[in-house]
């Protein structure tokens with residue numbers, strides 16, 4: 579099998595699977611008790627907040643876990659809206675996954691806020707930063723943007739957008755879900771107030787996490803049961819019992835990532851490089867180096883793919899296409915094949931053991947603006963566990979499909 583569906587969800591290494599199962603086998607308990615499995619659970623909660631903080635460059639007390647990114651963003655955007663006055667403004671973008679757009683429209687409805695939508699460029703689908711900056715004004719309270727497009731792979735200039743938000747005292751609110759498996763996210767270097775991620779996109783279990791700057795988290799209203807403790811590692815925005823087994827898997831996923839520091843970024847075996855690591859500055863340094871190895875490997879896969887794509891007649895790539903500019907993007911590509919609906923192409927790839935998504939990827943605006951129909955496109959997403967040989971096999975399969983040499987498609991057509 580070749581997994582090109584990473585932007586929808588990554589495969590988990592053995593260490594993550596073992597951590598999830600191991601927690602349920604040996605430590606399964608609620609937190610705060612006087613017995614061993616509950617104490618282990620307390621330790622796990624602290625370890626998970628510490629690991630997530632290392633991943634995004636925040637403090638452990640600034641991490642809130644939730645069911646997934648979307649649920650957390652609805653919760654947090656409502657909290658922000660409760661601090662806004664009618665007529666205050668939120669800036670969102672056409673590039674974003676709907677999980678960083680709809681929550682703001684919903685919150686705006688409740689509080690009579692105004693949502694302004696920053697455009698992408700019609701040609702290459704990149705965010706128009708100048709146009710976004712022109713939408714920011716005295717009433718702007720939040721600038722919500724993605725750190726990378728999950729549909730097209732382009733990477734906006736987060737530092738610039740955060741600085742523009744801060745010039746008017748607005749919050750810089752970033753969706754880090756798509757970028758997290760590809761690049762180091764350094765919350766402070768980028769100047770973000772909130773960054774949201776989903777561990778299942780970076781080799782962990784299904785879960786969401788948010789890093790919320792402590793000054794902000796403290797002043798936002800949080801819905802909590804009266805009996806809840808506000809002591810760390812629990813966060814004000816974590817209500818009720820968390821998914822402990824997924825937290826165990828998340829710690830293992832972050833240690834897996836850190837373990838790639840010495841082993842390089844290549845290969846198809848997602849288990850390679852998995853080794854437990856210490857937390858804190860050592861893990862942060864290893865994550866720096868691991869992400870550098872990931873970047874080098876993924877850029878070579880992206881370059882290989884982009885160099886060959888123009889040779890496939892009938893295949894159209896949307897978005898940034900320059901093989902020399904792979905540093906400006908993640909290795910996520912939106913394609914169409916003339917005469918074949920995206921679902922057919924994805925099914926034809928699937929029959930060859932190549933897994934890729936079709937549709938709009940919950941990012942309908944960029945697809946519409948780039949002229950794709952209601953069926954969307956096909957998304958090819960590479961991760962560090964993909965190998966060059968898999969990219970070559972994929973290119974061959976796409977060429978066959980485009981040339982009408984796929985037996986089942988030919989019969990159907």
Ligand SMILES: Cc1ncc(COP(=O)(O)O)c(C=O)c1O
Nearest residue numbers: 646647648675677728755756776
């Ligand atoms: C860029 C991006 N943001 C947000 C989300 C939503 O994340 P979750 O599934 O954790 O709610 C996704 C999921 O595909 C995504 O790709």
